[in-house]
Amino acid sequence: MHSSAILQPVVVLALWSGVMMLWLARARLPNAKTTRFPEGEIAHPSAMVHFPTEVRRVGDNYNHLFEQPTLFYAVVLLIAVMGHVDGTAVALAWGFVGLRVVHSLVQATVNIVPLRFGLFILSWLALLGLMVREALVIF
DSSP states (O other), X not given: OOTHHHHHHHHHHHHHHHHHHHXXXXXXXXXXXXXXXXXXXXXXXXXXXXXXXXXXXHHHHHHHTTSXXXXXXXXXXXXXXXXXXXXXXXXXXXXXXXXXXXXXXXXXXXXXXXXXXXXXXXXXXXXXXXXXXXXXXHO
8 A cells, every 4th residue: 555545644634733723713813802811911821711611622622633643643654654554554544533623623612521532532542553553563
């Protein structure tokens, strides 16, 4: 299987991060005009607590897209570079990306925490599958 097959989910997740950035801008900018921030606090990340909950959820998810997914990017690039791409790895990569997109949609809208946590765990299992499979090949 060609290595580009496993790089497609990487591109999709990166593009999804861009979608969430635009969603964040659309949520924050109008609220920034009406939200009262203590003097000088707007320059600090802690100021985000002054935004309404629905705005903070989008920001929280945007931040989450730079946590667990960074490990995904590294592992998938390793798999591609090492030439270890197969159907299972590609399926796990797409599964991870799909779960992260659904996780974003849940967190940024209804934010049902048990559902969001389940999606998080499932995405970790997909990522763990990628990592363990690659470790078994390398070691």
